[in-house]
Amino acid sequence: MASKEKITIVGSGLAGPLLAISLKKRGLDVELYERRPDMRKVHISAGRSINLALSTRGIYALREIGVWPQIEKIIIPMRGRMMHALNGALTFQPYGKDETEVINSVSRADLNIALMDAAEAQGITIHFNQRCTHFDLRERAVYFRDEETDERKTVNSELVIGADGAVSAVRRDFLKLQRFNFSQQYLDYGYKELTIPPNSDGKHAMETHALHIWPRGSFMLIALPNIDGTFGCILFLPFEGKNSFQLLQNNSDIVKFFEENFPDAMALMPRLAENFFANPVGAMVTVKCSPWSHGSRALLLGDAAHAIVPFFGQGLNCSFEDCTVLLGLLDRYGPNWPVVFREFGAARKVNTDAIADMAIENFVEMRDKVGDSRFLFKKKVELALEAKFPGLFVPKYAMVTFHRVPYSVAESRGRIQDRILSELCDPIAKIEDLDWQRADELVHRNLTPLEDA
Amino acid sequence: MASKEKITIVGSGLAGPLLAISLKKRGLDVELYERRPDMRKVHISAGRSINLALSTRGIYALREIGVWPQIEKIIIPMRGRMMHALNGALTFQPYGKDETEVINSVSRADLNIALMDAAEAQGITIHFNQRCTHFDLRERAVYFRDEETDERKTVNSELVIGADGAVSAVRRDFLKLQRFNFSQQYLDYGYKELTIPPNSDGKHAMETHALHIWPRGSFMLIALPNIDGTFGCILFLPFEGKNSFQLLQNNSDIVKFFEENFPDAMALMPRLAENFFANPVGAMVTVKCSPWSHGSRALLLGDAAHAIVPFFGQGLNCSFEDCTVLLGLLDRYGPNWPVVFREFGAARKVNTDAIADMAIENFVEMRDKVGDSRFLFKKKVELALEAKFPGLFVPKYAMVTFHRVPYSVAESRGRIQDRILSELCDPIAKIEDLDWQRADELVHRNLTPLEDA
Structure with missing residues (x-):
C-alpha cells in the first residue's frame, strides 16, 4: 500500500x-x-x-x-447494574455470564x-x-x-x-x-452531569465495580466510577412536563426533587445545586x-x-x-x-x-424496567439459558456488548429470544420451575449457532 | 380580527x-x-x-x-384508472362509487x-x-x-x-x-416528463376522462389529460440498475425501451427522444x-x-x-x-x-398491483361493500380522496378494512360468491360510522 x-x-x-x-x-x-x-x-x-x-x-x-x-x-470494570430503590435498597444485576463479561468505565x-x-x-x-x-x-x-x-x-x-x-x-x-x-431526531429528554466526590479516604463512596442506576419510571439518575475516586453522574429528565428540567429552576426545586426521588444519592452530593447550575442541560x-x-x-x-x-x-x-x-x-x-x-x-x-x-x-429498560422484579427474573433466566445453551442462546445485551456479531444480527436474534423467554417465563415465578424440555425445543427450533466475528 | x-x-x-x-x-x-x-x-x-x-x-x-x-x-375530471397492458389491452378501474367521485387533472x-x-x-x-x-x-x-x-x-x-x-x-x-x-428521504426512483400531443382534430389521443397507467412491476408510465388536448406523461424509473434512467443514454436506448415496454404509448409520441432529452430527471x-x-x-x-x-x-x-x-x-x-x-x-x-x-x-399499488387481476377483483369487492355499508365501509382511496376525514383515520381504518377484505376475498373468485353474512359481521364488529370533517 x-x-x-x-x-x-x-x-x-x-x-x-x-x-x-x-x-x-x-x-x-x-x-x-x-x-x-x-x-x-x-x-x-x-x-x-x-x-x-x-x-x-x-x-x-x-x-x-x-x-x-x-x-x-x-x-474501571463494572460487573453489573446496581439499582437504587427509593427506600435505598440495593439490587445487583450482573451484565454478563461471569467475571470476564464486564463493561469498562473510562x-x-x-x-x-x-x-x-x-x-x-x-x-x-x-x-x-x-x-x-x-x-x-x-x-x-x-x-x-x-x-x-x-x-x-x-x-x-x-x-x-x-x-x-x-x-x-x-x-x-x-x-x-x-x-x-x-x-436528525431529538429525544424529549435532556441530561445534566453531576458528581459524587470520594469519601474522606479518597475511595469511592459506593460500590466501585458497578454502574449505579436510580430507575424512576419516566426518568433516572446513573453513576459511573472514575479512577480518581469520584463518580460521574448523569440525570436524565424530560425537558418539559411533570418531573422535568423545566420545573427545576432554583436551589430549593432541586433539593426538593432529589429528596423526593434520590435521597441516598443526594446524601453523597454536598455540592448538588452548585453542580446542577454549573452545567448546561444536554440534548440527545x-x-x-x-x-x-x-x-x-x-x-x-x-x-x-x-x-x-x-x-x-x-x-x-x-x-x-x-x-x-x-x-x-x-x-x-x-x-x-x-x-x-x-x-x-x-x-x-x-x-x-x-x-x-x-x-x-x-432507555426504557434502564429508567423503568430494571426496577421491576419480573424483568430481573427474566434476566436471570436469560443467563441460565445461556449457560445451558452456550453459543446458541446468547442474551442480546451480551451479543451487543461482549461479542462482535453484527448489531443487526443481535437485534433480530434478540427478538426471537424475547419470544422464547416470554413463553418460558410467563407461566412461572421461580427459576426452579423452568420447563427445560420446552426450552430445549424452542432454542433448537428457533436459533442457529451464533457466528461471532 | x-x-x-x-x-x-x-x-x-x-x-x-x-x-x-x-x-x-x-x-x-x-x-x-x-x-x-x-x-x-x-x-x-x-x-x-x-x-x-x-x-x-x-x-x-x-x-x-x-x-x-x-x-x-x-x-378535466378523471373517473378512474385506465390500465394499459403490454399487448395494448385496456382495463378501466373506477376511482369512486359513482360519477360524483372523480379526481381532477389541472x-x-x-x-x-x-x-x-x-x-x-x-x-x-x-x-x-x-x-x-x-x-x-x-x-x-x-x-x-x-x-x-x-x-x-x-x-x-x-x-x-x-x-x-x-x-x-x-x-x-x-x-x-x-x-x-x-x-429528508429520497426515493431510488426518478421521474421524467413527456408529452402525448393531440390528434390532428385537436382532441385527446386516448380516453380523456381517465388517468392512464402503464404498470410494469418495478416501473411505470402515467398520463393525465390537459385542456389543450395533450396528455402530460410521467415516466417513473429507478435511477440505477435494471430498467433504469442510467441505462437510457441515447436515442436508440429510449426507442428500444419504449418499444419493449410501452409500444402503444410510443405510437402516440412522435417526439419521444427529443422530449426525453429536453427535460431533466427529477428526484422525489x-x-x-x-x-x-x-x-x-x-x-x-x-x-x-x-x-x-x-x-x-x-x-x-x-x-x-x-x-x-x-x-x-x-x-x-x-x-x-x-x-x-x-x-x-x-x-x-x-x-x-x-x-x-x-x-x-x-407507488407499489400504481406501478405493480393495478396490473393484477386479483387486486382489481378486490377493488370491485371494496366498492360493493361500500354500496352495502355506506358511511361504514369506505375504501381508503375514497376516504383520502373524496372525504375530508383526517388522513390518520383513513390510514388506520384502511388497515382494518384490508384485513376484512382479505378474509372475504381470499376464498372466492367471483363477487357472486361473497359471504354477505360474514361481511356484515366483520364490518359491524370492526368499524364505527365514519365521521367526516
Missing part, C-alpha cells in the same frame, strides 16, 4: 485518531484537524458525558492499533489523550483550534478558522474524512448533494444518513455518520468498530476508495441503524 | 397565495414573495410535474376563498395563475424574482436577492410563513434551532420535520413542512388542507399565534405523516 495521497481527517476526538493511526501504519499520509485546543495543555471539558463504557468492540479496535495496554490502566478525556499521544508517536500531526467552517466537496477543500487567532486556512487533499461528531461540519456539505438522505440526538461517502473524495465516519443516544453504551464502541470494518475492506481492496466506501456503507449501515434503534429501546 | 401586524409569506406557489387570500379576508396585512418571475408575463416551466390531481380537500379550500368557480373551468401553472390573480384582486402584493437567501429567526428578517437585478433586500415583519416548497429556504434557519427534528423526496413553528415568529406550511411523493395525488390537496386547518384555529383563537401554531402542529402532523407514508405505499 504505497499510495502517498494525502488524507485529511476532521475531528481528533475518538474515531479520528484511532483511524489515523491505522491508516498511517498502512503507509498512508494522514493529518488530523481538531476544533478544540490541545486538552493536554489546556483544561477543557471534553464537551460531553465525562465517562464512557468501553466494551468488546472498542477494545478489539484498540488492541489492533496496539494502544490497549495504555488504556487498560485507566479503566474517562472520555483520558481516552482521547491516550489516542492523541499514540497518534503523535506515529508521526501524525494534529492541528488544534481548527474549526471547520465549510467543506467544498467538488474542490476537496476544507476551510478552517483558528479559534484562537481567527486565522483562516484552506486544506486541499485527496480524501477528506469527517470524524467530527454528531453535529459534523463536514456532513453539512453532503446535504447539498443530490439525493442525500438525512434524519439520533442521526441517520446515507450515503456516507462521495466518490473517492469524502467519507463520514462515527457519530458524523450515525449519532446514537447513549443508553446502550455503544456510541464509542460502534465508532471504533466502523474503523475495524473500514480497515478490513481497505486491506481487501487496497486504497480503491470508491469501492471500499461503497462496500463499507453496504455492510455497515444496517448495523448502525440497528444499534441506533436498540439504544433508544434500552 | 383587527390586528394590523405584517405577515410575510415566502413562496407564491399554491398554498402561499391561497393562505394569503384567507388572511387578507380576515383583515390581516400580508405580502407574498416569489423566487420565480411572474409566469403570466414570462413563459417558464412551473418547475415540477405539469399536472396535478385536485380532489375534495383541495376543492373545499378553493371554495372557501371563492376561487372555485374560476378553477372549475380549467379542470395544470399546475393554470392553477397558480388563477390563485395569483385572485390574490392580487384582494389587494395583495406579490414580489417576483425574489430569492430567499437566508432567514434570521431571531431578527424576524428575511433576506432576498432579486434574480434579475441581483439587488438585495431585507424584509422585516411580525410573522414569516415559509410556503416555499420541499427545499424550503425558510426551513434552513429552523435547522439551527435547538432540537429541531428533521428528515419525503420531508418530515417538527416543530413547524417558532413562537409567534415563523411557521412552515405545505411542502416546506411535509413534502410527500406524488403517488396518492395529495401533495396539493394536503397543502390546501393545511390552510383549512390553520384558518379554523385562527378563527377559534384569534391571532394568538403561539397557541394557533402549537395547536396546528399538534392536530396536523399526525395526518401529514400518515399521507406521507400512504403516498409511498401507493
